[in-house]
Amino acid sequence: MQTLRISPSKIQQGEIEKIVKKLREGAVICLPTDTVYGLAVDAWNEKAAIKIYNLKKRTKEKPLILFIKDQRHLISLVKKIPLSAIKMINKWWPGPLTLIFKSAISDPWYLVNQKGGIGIRIPSHPVVNKILQENGLSLATTSANLSGEQSIKDIEELSPIIKEKIDLIVDSGKIPPGKESTVIDVTISPPRILREGEIKREEITKITKKPAGILFVCTGNSCRSVMAEGFFKKYWSKKQNKVEIKSAGTSVGFPSSPSSYTVQVMKERGIDVSPYQSKRVNQNLIDDSDIILVMEEVHLYYLKRTFPEAENKIWMLKEFTSNRKEGIPDPIGTSKAYYEKVADEIEGEIKKLIGKLSDN
Known part of the structure; x- marks a missing residue:
């Protein structure tokens, strides 16, 4: 068993490459997180995951936690990302927050629980974050202690039984004092706190009780984003959660009415x-929004460049609803028939969006 000492403030790329190589070979490693030391394997290597269960004497009914590098990985992994979850993600990811979602995958068994839930987290420790950035690697993780024993914050506390059976220890010194990650089940409404850890109940309640903000963005804010806002208000009106829905454009010189065809095709749809x-689009609109949905890649790049602090809140509409990096074309200057085609496309995506964001 090898020990690799890495300072969180002086991480060498060669060290990370060595860890990633070990993980891809099926190794079980002990590494630091922002809360405790954990055991980790390549998330999609079943043989490696079984090693963790055997050495921890862990029952198969207790899944491992999935570490991912960013929010965009959620789209292919979970069925829903409720607005309550989005608000918590914006506030505490990366950080000491584990969320249980409805899984969109049925396997592997060691990540998905018997009720179809999957626990996901983005930790903030620089060492594990560097590992996650390498070639899209995800990690299946658990605390580095025998089942039933206390979690550890110093490698010196690692059980000799575990130390003897793992392949690599990444020692980054003592983890600062604090509790384990807070675990919240967002498959139910309201979300249920399964373990109150570093993030307190009062903080969670404060964040989740505020109305969520959704912003739709296109170019001129006269066609597509107006349609999206209108459809969302129509279909969300039956939901219980209060949501503030707005739209804006990246190239608006002065306030003006929607295009005549936009008004016509929406009126025909009862809006x-x-x-x-x-x-x-401006800083206040960005700050007030929990999720920002754009129509084309050019809008995505513009907003990320102009408002870099909001990067993780900005998605292409189809990317969020269907995991497809496809745009919705601008109908400005075309026929009414084309406007109708675009309106139908946006309406379909909004229905998918509401399904993705709703709590039930």
């Missing part, structure tokens, strides 16, 4: 957008 006045 009156004629009073709407376009507005340019």
Whole structure:
């Protein structure tokens, strides 16, 4: 068994490559997280995961926690990302928060519980974050202690039984004092705290009780984003959760009404957008939004460049609903028939979006 000492403030790329190589070979490693030391394997290597269960004497009914590098990985892994979860993700990821989602995958058994839930987290420790950035690697993890024993914050506390059976120890010194990650089940409404850890109940309640903000963005805020806002308000009105829905454009010179065809096709669908006045996306709109959904890749790049602090909140609409990096074309200057086609496409995506964001 090898020990690799890595300072969190002086991480060498060669050290990370050595760890990743070991993981890809099926190794079980002990590494630091932002809360405790943990055991980790390549998330998709079943043989390696079984090693963790055997050495910890852990029952198969207790899944491991999945560490991912960023929020975008959620789309292919979970069925729903409720607005309550999005608010917590924006506040505490990366950090000491584990969320249990409805899994979109049935395997592997060691990540998905018997009720179809999957626990996911993005930790904030620089060493594990560097590992996660390598070639899309994800980690199946658990605390580095025998089942029933206390978690450890110093490698010196590691059980000799575990030390003898793992392949690599990554020693980054003592983990600062604090509790384990807070675990919240977001498969039910309201979300249920399964373990109150570093993040306190009062903080969670404060965040989740505030109305969520959704912002739709296109170019001129006269066609696509107006349609998206209108459809969302129509279909979300039956939900219990209060949501503030707005739209804006990246290239709006002065307030103006939606295009005439936008007004017509929306009216035919029972939605009156004629009073709407376009507005340019600005810092206040960004700050007030928990999720920002854009129509094309050009909008994605513009917003990420202009508001880099909000990068993790910004998605292409189809990327979020269907895990497809496809845009919705701009109908400006085309026929009414084309507007109708775009409206139908947006309506379909909004229905998917509501299914993804709803609590039940």
